[in-house]
Amino acid sequence: MTSVEDHVVQGLLEGCREGRPEAFERLYEQTGARMKSLAANLLGNTADAEDAVQETFLKIYRGARGFQGSAAVSTWAYRILINTCYDALRRRRRKPEDAPVDGLELTAAAGADHALRLSLEKAVQELPERERSAFLLVEVEGLSHREAADVLEVPEATSRTLLFSARGRLKRKLAVGAGGVQA
Numbered sequence: 001m002t003s004v005e006d007h008v009v010q011g012l013l014e015g016c017r018e019g020r021p022e023a024f025e026r027l028y029e030q031t032g033a034r035m036k037s038l039a040a041n042l043l044g045n046t047a048d049a050e051d052a053v054q055e056t057f058l059k060i061y062r063g064a065r066g067f068q069g070s071a072a073v074s075t076w077a078y079r080i081l082i083n084t085c086y087d088a089l090r091r092r093r094r095k096p097e098d099a100p101v102d103g104l105e106l107t108a109a110a111g112a113d114h115a116l117r118l119s120l121e122k123a124v125q126e127l128p129e130r131e132r133s134a135f136l137l138v139e140v141e142g143l144s145h146r147e148a149a150d151v152l153e154v155p156e157a158t159s160r161t162l163l164f165s166a167r168g169r170l171k172r173k174l175a176v177g178a179g180g181v182q183a
Contacts (some may be wrong), residue, residue: 010073016064017141022062031074032057034141037133041136042085044125051089055082071150078151079144082133089129121174127166133160135170 008030015023032053039049039056059080069074126130130152137148138159149159 013064013067013073014059016061017067024057031077038078038136039081039085041124041140042082042132043088046091048088052081052084059084059151065066066151069145070149072147074124075147075150078137079153082151084167086129117172120170126173127169127172131166131169134159135166 010028012023012030016027030104035053035056036046040046041050043049043052048132056077060077063080072077124135127135133152137143137151138145143151145151145156145159145163148163149156152159152162154162
């Protein structure tokens with residue numbers, strides 16, 4: 001999110017603090033699609049993503065008054081979303097039979113051929129949580145390492161390390177899937 005967009009979102013958050021429903025609706029319109037994309041990539045299916053985004057916006061609405069402004073509004077919102085997705089993944093691990101999977105919607109790979117896209121989506125889904133989050137935030141959502149680090153609540157260097165590790169794992173998985181030899 002650009003600083004101009006974040007400024008708009010900050011104004012909408014102020015409207016939420018004042019209890020104006022139209023501000024909350026505009027906040028959802030402004031950020032909902034990107035949040036659904038990120039959630040779908042983290043959770044692996046659109047139904048769970050929609051639930052996570054809905055839960056996130058309820059948390060934003062309830063927590064708007066308590067937001068201190070020590071981070072950008074978008075960072076705060078993404079952090080809530082990431083934590084909500086992690087909670088959903090933990091619940092899914094406890095009840096794996098309740099976890100529908102209909103594939104990722106990895107927007108960065110939309111132009112790639114279908115087989116490669118499916119392989120990439122599967123490989124991304126198999127990444128460890130933190131690496132997958134760093135990859136999606138930087139490579140798919142276009143956040144800077146500093147922004148991703150804020151969302152993940154890690155140092156910027158850790159964000160870079162997580163992304164480096166994710167890229168390496170993805171290269172190895174895709175090479176093996178394409179008939180290469182695992183390194």
